[in-house]
Structures are given as C-alpha cells and as structure tokens.
Amino acid sequence: xxxxxxxxxxxxxxxGDEEPWVLKNCSFEVYENEWLAIxxxxxxxxxxxxxxMNGLLFPQEGEIIxxxxxxxxxxxxxxxxDVGMVFQNPDNQFVGTTVQDDVAFGMENRGFPRxxxxxxxxxxxxxxxxxxxxxxxxxxxxxxxxxxVAIASVLAVSPKVLILDEATAMLDPKGRQxxxxxxxxxxxxxxxxxxxxxxxxxxxVQAERVIVMNSGEIWDxxxxxxxxxxxxxxxxxxxxxxxxxxxxxxxxxxxxxxTNEPLN
Ligand code: ADP
Numbered sequence: 029x030x031x032x033x034x035x036x037x038x039x040x041x042x043x044g045d046e047e048p049w050v051l052k053n054c055s056f057e058v059y060e061n062e063w064l065a066i067x068x069x070x071x072x073x074x075x076x077x078x079x080x081m082n083g084l085l086f087p088q089e090g091e092i093i094x095x096x097x098x099x100x101x102x103x104x105x106x107x108x109x110d111v112g113m114v115f116q117n118p119d120n121q122f123v124g125t126t127v128q129d130d131v132a133f134g135m136e137n138r139g140f141p142r143x144x145x146x147x148x149x150x151x152x153x154x155x156x157x158x159x160x161x162x163x164x165x166x167x168x169x170x171x172x173x174x175x176x177v178a179i180a181s182v183l184a185v186s187p188k189v190l191i192l193d194e195a196t197a198m199l200d201p202k203g204r205q206x207x208x209x210x211x212x213x214x215x216x217x218x219x220x221x222x223x224x225x226x227x228x229x230x231x232x233v234q235a236e237r238v239i240v241m242n243s244g245e246i247w248d249x250x251x252x253x254x255x256x257x258x259x260x261x262x263x264x265x266x267x268x269x270x271x272x273x274x275x276x277x278x279x280x281x282x283x284x285x286x287t288n289e290p291l292n
Contacts, residue, residue: 030061030062032057032060033059033060033095034058034221035091036055036077036090036091037091038054039053039080039089039092040088040090041073041076041089049244050073051077056246058223059221060188060219062221062236063224063235064221064223064224064236064239065223065225065232065252067225067227067229067238067239067241069265070227072242074194074225074226074241075194075225077225078223078225080092080099081111081189083108086101094110094111094189109185109187111188112183112191113192114182114191114192115195116193116194116195116198121181122174122178125165125166126163126165126166127153127169130166131148131177131184132149134182134184135184138185152181155183155210155214155217156210158177172204175196175207176210179207179210186218189223190214190221192223192225195224196208196226196231197226229255229256229270232252234252238251240262256270
C-alpha cells in the first residue's frame with residue numbers, strides 16, 4: 029500500500045467572505061510516486077487546488093494534510109519543501125541570468141553547500157536533457173526548454189511532489205511532448221508524486237488516476253480509460269475527449285488494440 033502524501037478532507041474555499049465558493053467539499057488523496065491528473069474546464073477550481081497544496085491559500089473549511097502535517101501558517105515552510113510547482117508561463121519563473129544560476133537559486137535560499145549545488149545542477153539538468161545549456165541565458169531558450177529548466181530548478185531541492193499547473197498550455201506540440209516525456213522520466217527516477225493540472229484531455233492519457241473537476245466539485249475520479257469512456261458527459265462539462273481515445277475505444281469493441289510498441 030502506497031503512503032498518502034496529500035490529503036484534502038472536505039475542503040471548501042472562496043476568495044472572500046462575499047465571494048462565491050470556488051471549491052465545495054472536496055476530498056481526495058495523492059499517494060507516493062503516483063501520477064495524478066486534475067482536469068476541468070477553465071474556472072473549475074484547478075489552480076485554486078494547486079495553490080492550496082502549496083500554502084499560497086488556506087481553506088475556510090476542511091483540512092489539507094501534506095506528508096503528515098496539516099497545512100497552516102506555521103507549517104507552510106515545511107510544506108513548501110515537499111511540494112514543488114511549475115506554472116503556466118515559462119517567462120515568469122526565471123530569476124537567474126544563466127540556466128545554472130536559475131537552478132542554483134532555490135538551493136542558495138535553502139543554504140545548500142556549494143559542492144552539493146554543483147552536483148545537483150549537473151544531475152537535474154541532465155535529468156531534463158538540458159545539461160548542454162548550463163551557461164545559456166534563459167531568454168534564448170524555447171518555451172519547452174524553459175519549462176524543462178523550471179522543472180530542474182524545482183527538482184534540485186528534492187520535493188516529494190511535483191505539481192505542473194497548465195505548464196504546457198503556452199507550448200507548441202513539440203514543447204508539450206518534451207515536457208510530458210521529461211516528467212514521465214523524472215517521476216520514475218526520483219520516485220516523485222506527480223500532479224499534472226490541465227484542461228486538455230490529451231494530457232491525462234499517461235496518468236494513473238484522473239480527478240475531473242466541474243464548477244468547484246469533484247465530478248469523477250477514475251483511471252484515464254474509464255474517464256474517456258464517458259465522452260458525452262464530459263462534453264457537457266466542457267471537456268473534449270481526444271480523437272485517439274475515441275479510436276482506441278471503438279477498436280477495442282472490434283477486438284483490436286492500439287499499442288505504443290514499435291512495429292518491427
Ligand atoms: P481553473 O484553474 O480551473 O481555471 P481557478 O482555480 O483559477 O480555476 O478559478 C476558480 C474560480 O475562482 C473561478 O471562478 C475564478 O474566476 C475564481 N478566482 C480565481 N482566482 C481568483 C481571485 N484571485 N479572486 C477572486 N476569484 C478568483
């Protein structure tokens with residue numbers, strides 16, 4: 029049985045006393061080394077969930093437990109050590125003048141020794157395939173490369189959970205593919221829990237489990253194939269099932285399957 033890393037217990041949240049509730053009684057868990065996708069239409073509450081996981085917001089009702097600790101004003105610094113986040117806009121995430129400065133930044137803040145920082149810069153840039161760009165200025169990189177550096181910067185401080193909040197939304201298809209491949213590899217290597225937040229159903233295919241949000245509530249929670257089988261209901265809540273998932277489903281009915289294996 030895998031250990032629970034994150035637990036939301038009956039969490040409700042609103043952005044002010046007079047504002048509407050944007051999360052309503054949400055309960056779910058995230059396990060060690062799991063890949064969980066959170067999907068939903070724009071405004072369904074996904075980013076709010078991410079911010080609650082990182083102690084950027086606190087719920088008015090319910091509890092959030094991360095790695096055994098309730099998230100409160102007192103525990104946020106511990107929580108933030110465990111939860112790394114990469115956001116949508118790659119340009120808003122750079123603080124260094126070179127790629128390696130950027131990866132070093134989080135470690136400097138946490139007082140890592142110099143030798144350890146050098147080792148981790150090398151290790152983590154290699155993990156995301158960016159080791160040859162150590163001295164490059166971030167603005168010279170493509171969107172996908174920038175996001176890979178942002179992932180390396182987060183991984184350098186050894187979080188237990190990596191959250192990608194629409195991290196591929198501003199990328200072209202190649203950049204998007206690079207990121208999905210990168211996170212899949214680093215999750216396996218680092219035994220990380222991975223939470224990918226998206227409004228694009230194509231990005232949930234690789235996840236082990238999917239939570240579907242609709243207007244601040246958990247609409248469904250299941251493996252990707254089960255989610256895709258509800259394509260008409262998904263369309264009603266503003267989510268388009270990708271063509272490849274429909275095709276796979278239809279072929280299955282005829283006894284055929286699609287595989288990722290190369291044809292020899
Ligand atoms: P998603 O990530 O699924 O697009 P969000 O969590 O960003 O959804 O937003 C959920 C709801 O909360 C939306 O109705 C949005 O307008 C509202 N909201 C988000 N941020 C704020 C804010 N800072 N102040 C007031 N309302 C907000």
